[in-house]
Amino acid sequence: IPVAPFDLVVFGGTGDLAKRKIIPALFRRFVAGQFEEDARIIGAARAALSGAEYRTLAEEALKEFSAEYVENSKEVAAFLHMLDYVSIDATGDGGWEELKAKTSTDRVQAFYFSVAPSLFGALAERLHSYQIAGPEARVVVEKPFGRDQETAKALNATLAEYFDETQIYRIDHYLGKETVQNLMALRFGNMMFEPLWNNHYIDHIQITVAETVGVGGRGAYYDKSGAMRDMVQNHLMQLLCLIAMEPPAIYDADAVRDEKLKVIRALQPVAPHHIVRGQYEATDTAPSYRDDAENPRSFTESFIAMRCEIANWRWAGVPFYLRTGKKLRARSSEIAVVFKALGHSIFEGDTGPHRNILSIRLQPNEGIDMTVTVKEPGPGGMRLIDVPLDLTFAEAMAGTDSPEAYERLIMDVIRGNQTLFMRGDEVEAAWRWTDPLINGWEARNDVPKQYVPGSSGPEDALMLLHRDGRRWRDIK
Numbered sequence: 324i325p326v327a328p329f330d331l332v333v334f335g336g337t338g339d340l341a342k343r344k345i346i347p348a349l350f351r352r353f354v355a356g357q358f359e360e361d362a363r364i365i366g367a368a369r370a371a372l373s374g375a376e377y378r379t380l381a382e383e384a385l386k387e388f389s390a391e392y393v394e395n396s397k398e399v400a401a402f403l404h405m406l407d408y409v410s411i412d413a414t415g416d417g418g419w420e421e422l423k424a425k426t427s428t429d430r431v432q433a434f435y436f437s438v439a440p441s442l443f444g445a446l447a448e449r450l451h452s453y454q455i456a457g458p459e460a461r462v463v464v465e466k467p468f469g470r471d472q473e474t475a476k477a478l479n480a481t482l483a484e485y486f487d488e489t490q491i492y493r494i495d496h497y498l499g500k501e502t503v504q505n506l507m508a509l510r511f512g513n514m515m516f517e518p519l520w521n522n523h524y525i526d527h528i529q530i531t532v533a534e535t536v537g538v539g540g541r542g543a544y545y546d547k548s549g550a551m552r553d554m555v556q557n558h559l560m561q562l563l564c565l566i567a568m569e570p571p572a573i574y575d576a577d578a579v580r581d582e583k584l585k586v587i588r589a590l591q592p593v594a595p596h597h598i599v600r601g602q603y604e605a606t607d608t609a610p611s612y613r614d615d616a617e618n619p620r621s622f623t624e625s626f627i628a629m630r631c632e633i634a635n636w637r638w639a640g641v642p643f644y645l646r647t648g649k650k651l652r653a654r655s656s657e658i659a660v661v662f663k664a665l666g667h668s669i670f671e672g673d674t675g676p677h678r679n680i681l682s683i684r685l686q687p688n689e690g691i692d693m694t695v696t697v698k699e700p701g702p703g704g705m706r707l708i709d710v711p712l713d714l715t716f717a718e719a720m721a722g723t724d725s726p727e728a729y730e731r732l733i734m735d736v737i738r739g740n741q742t743l744f745m746r747g748d749e750v751e752a753a754w755r756w757t758d759p760l761i762n763g764w765e766a767r768n769d770v771p772k773q774y775v776p777g778s779s780g781p782e783d784a785l786m787l788l789h790r791d792g793r794r795w796r797d798i799k
């Protein structure tokens with residue numbers, strides 16, 4: 324469905340995120356016909372570039388990061404035609420009048436703050452004082468949204484001085500992933516899952532976000548964050564919320580976010596022995612985490628596994644095991660809902676227990692599979708085996724083009740739909756849960772366990788489940 328004509332101003336328009344994600348995402352939506360040539364996309368940054376130079380920069384970005392570039396030369400020209408640039412001094416007065424002349428409060432206006440959070444206040448203040456942003460204007464901000472509850476609160480307060488909560492779009496790109504939304508369709512669009520979605524039938528839940536890349540190149544940022552701040556506080560927490568939340572009465576931004584907030588509030592403190600932190604070692608050919616971070620004494624974790632609990636009627640007694648890390652065996656993200664074993668088997672000699680496992684694959688090979696127990700084919704009697712019922716989206720939905728996270732999220736901003744964005748209170752509540760855990764290990768000088776690159780993380784992470792008589796799913 325096409326969106327209304329818009330002005331999108333990208334602060335930090337020459338930066339990495341703009342080149343890798345924002346510009347290619349807009350291009351793809353344009354090729355798909357989602358907006359017309361009357362849209363205006365304005366890069367704004369410190370560099371003194373002309374409009375023509377910015378279009379060249381954008382075209383280079385498309386060449387490098389957009390698969391559609393090659394076959395769509397006509398669209399490339401039309402797309403670039405919509406791009407403009409203003410050289411701006413975020414904390415001074417340079418460029419603001421020029422920016423004002425290029426955007427109109429009569430159109431949908433979106434201001435994307437793809438800059439350091441320390442600049443949010445200065446930008447918001449100038450958009451206001453120069454009367455650039457109209458009353459309906461939207462601001463888009465990226466993570467990291469603070470580094471603890473206090474800083475997140477301060478950022479929220481700064482934005483709130485100039486914008487209403489309904490105008491603020493806090494991006495967590497995991498919420499834009501196709502399968503993540505499918506999670507809601509699966510739970511609330513089918514009869515067969517929701518009745519079983521509780522501690523009577525579910526034994527435990529595993530959420531794994533495994534990456535093969537290290538932190539090379541981003542070491543300076545990452546070493547101040549670690550996996551907890553970089554991945555758990557936002558992405559894994561969002562996944563956990565969608566899995567665990569109560570059904571909202573309607574699919575609407577605040578109804579969904581109210582339910583997610585309740586989950587975060589019900590999360591229990593995690594005891595230190597239920598957290599395993601790791602750092603990848605060097606190999607013969609690749610540097611260690613500490614080399615990548617250029618910090619030989621770093622205690623920052625590039626891997627974390629933890630056992631969490633949600634204290635409410637639905638989930639009491641059901642552990643949620645979370646793990647994420649860099650330089651693991653495969654790039655593979657999955658949510659696995661492991662059902663309880665049958666209480667009694669009628670099949671003599673059966674080597675059970677068999678379990679149904681619902682696996683929701685985020686990447687790669689987005690899809691869902693369900694392990695079911697069936698009879699092994701052949702005349703050998705009632706021998707049971709577990710097989711997956713596989714729904715790989717690429718096969719099932721062949722011919723439908725599934726947009727990438729940023730495409731969907733940016734179009735939602737233009738449409739004014741906040742469902743897939745984090746509300747201020749949600750972000751603060753998430754920090755309220757992670758802060759004591761981080762403070763705890765910092766106070767203890769907890770040293771992360773070393774792990775071999777290409778493995779599943781430190782041995783201790785395996786023990787986290789073994790102790791409970793369970794095991795992690797393979798990372799593959």
Ligand code: BG6
Pocket residue numbers: 496534553554
């Ligand atoms: C980002 C993190 O938010 O998400 C990165 O800062 C991480 O460290 C990335 O690599 C993972 O995103 P995706 O979409 O590749 O799973």
